[in-house]
Amino acid sequence: MEVHPRARERLLDATEDLAFTQGVAATPVDEILRSAGVAPATLYAHFGNKEGLITQALERRLMRWDEVWQSAIDEASTPRERLLAVFPALGRYRMSVPAARWCAFLGVAAESPHPGPQLQKTLASDTQLLTARLKELAVPVVAADHADALVAQLVLVYTGVLGMLLRGMDTERAVGLGLHIAGAVIEAAEGSRR
Amino acid sequence: MEVHPRARERLLDATEDLAFTQGVAATPVDEILRSAGVAPATLYAHFGNKEGLITQALERRLMRWDEVWQSAIDEASTPRERLLAVFPALGRYRMSVPAARWCAFLGVAAESPHPGPQLQKTLASDTQLLTARLKELAVPVVAADHADALVAQLVLVYTGVLGMLLRGMDTERAVGLGLHIAGAVIEAAEGSRR
DNA sequence: GTCTATATCAAGATAGAC
DNA sequence: GTCTATCTTGATATAGAC
Numbered sequence: 001m002e003v004h005p006r007a008r009e010r011l012l013d014a015t016e017d018l019a020f021t022q023g024v025a026a027t028p029v030d031e032i033l034r035s036a037g038v039a040p041a042t043l044y045a046h047f048g049n050k051e052g053l054i055t056q057a058l059e060r061r062l063m064r065w066d067e068v069w070q071s072a073i074d075e076a077s078t079p080r081e082r083l084l085a086v087f088p089a090l091g092r093y094r095m096s097v098p099a100a101r102w103c104a105f106l107g108v109a110a111e112s113p114h115p116g117p118q119l120q121k122t123l124a125s126d127t128q129l130l131t132a133r134l135k136e137l138a139v140p141v142v143a144a145d146h147a148d149a150l151v152a153q154l155v156l157v158y159t160g161v162l163g164m165l166l167r168g169m170d171t172e173r174a175v176g177l178g179l180h181i182a183g184a185v186i187e188a189a190e191g192s193r194r
Numbered sequence: 195m196e197v198h199p200r201a202r203e204r205l206l207d208a209t210e211d212l213a214f215t216q217g218v219a220a221t222p223v224d225e226i227l228r229s230a231g232v233a234p235a236t237l238y239a240h241f242g243n244k245e246g247l248i249t250q251a252l253e254r255r256l257m258r259w260d261e262v263w264q265s266a267i268d269e270a271s272t273p274r275e276r277l278l279a280v281f282p283a284l285g286r287y288r289m290s291v292p293a294a295r296w297c298a299f300l301g302v303a304a305e306s307p308h309p310g311p312q313l314q315k316t317l318a319s320d321t322q323l324l325t326a327r328l329k330e331l332a333v334p335v336v337a338a339d340h341a342d343a344l345v346a347q348l349v350l351v352y353t354g355v356l357g358m359l360l361r362g363m364d365t366e367r368a369v370g371l372g373l374h375i376a377g378a379v380i381e382a383a384e385g386s387r388r
Numbered sequence: 389g390t391c392t393a394t395a396t397c398a399a400g401a402t403a404g405a406c
Numbered sequence: 407g408t409c410t411a412t413c414t415t416g417a418t419a420t421a422g423a424c
Contacts, residue, residue: 113220156354156358156368159353184378
């Protein structure tokens with residue numbers, strides 16, 4: 001078979017294409033190898049095993065999501081818009097990467113009852129980024145002692161948007177719904193401050 | 195090995211215990227058989243294959259959820275309470291059955307990129323029940339032309355609650371958050387009617 | 389209908405050459 | 407680092423007796 005110098009990147013690309021759309025367990029390593037045009041031993045040389053491959057594909061994905069979200073925040077002009085930017089960012093992000101069926105991180109978490117330490121850490125870093133950044137963005141919008149509660153609510157709404165994708169809703173509509181609900185939630189939080 | 199006359203029920207119980215907590219693919223048939231104390235051939239005689247077993251376990255589960263939800267609605271005393279009853283019902287339901295890690299239906303959907311017709315139908319019937327019943331309950335609460343939009347929002351919130359379980363939140367807190375957000379969403383919908 | 393024993397097969401992972 | 411070829415395992419499903 002042909003030799004591919006960028007085997008590593010090709011494997012990560014194929015993993016995003018296949019494992020994050022069909023599910024990890026439903027995607028045999030063979031299929032990833034065929035799609036990447038790479039030999040088995042190459043995969044194991046780079047990633048150790050299948051879980052290592054999945055883990056590093058998630059890590060690369062998280063970096064991209066981080067960038068997309070951050071730039072959406074940078075473009076927004078009010079504290080409220082910055083807090084809500086996570087929703088349009090999600091819409092934009094999903095057009096820029098091989099679309100997971102819903103959420104690559106939650107999807108992998110759902111089928112990994114006993115993740116190894118590395119994978120566990122990577123999965124946690126997704127929720128970590130989500131809550132930490134929302135917290136920063138919430139502080140200018142609501143009173144400090146309401147920020148944590150508001151963040152928890154927004155994380156739930158954001159997670160709900162992802163879940164709607166799994167229920168078959170298209171991205172635009174799910175994001176629009178999420179934005180609307182998040183708006184109502186913020187109103188209510190602002191109201192409770194007065 | 196010992197003979198079990200209620201092999202069918204035992205298999206469904208074991209499936210709920212194992213497959214809906216660990217994930218379907220992560221739960222070998224052998225493990226279900228061992229847990230049920232039943233022989234392989236018995237399983238295949240009753241259910242045809244693994245997917246058949248999963249499907250029927252989901253169907254039984256949906257019937258129970260239906261009952262729990264309906265009785266929570268019956269206990270509520272105002273239209274608004276009846277509409278919101280889905281949240282406390284979820285909390286009660288999860289204490290009454292072997293707890294899936296988050297949601298048995300969404301969990302199976304997430305790892306089944308190509309479900310067979312029976313499984314597909316069963317998975318759809320979950321979302322179907324959710325939206326249809328919420329629609330009935332929403333009509334007395336908001337103007338008719340806002341009911342569909344409100345239902346979509348509540349389905350998202352409900353789905354978000356389930357997703358938070360997957361993110362590791364405990365049931366009580368997730369349900370409480372969902373109830374709070376749903377309240378805000380309904381306020382906003384009522385407001386837009388005025 | 390249920391059991392024991394086993395067939396079949398696919399999947400993850402490795403050996404060894406280049 | 408990458409390839410070809412193969413090993414090993416573990417999982418789904420079936421055969422045949424009771």
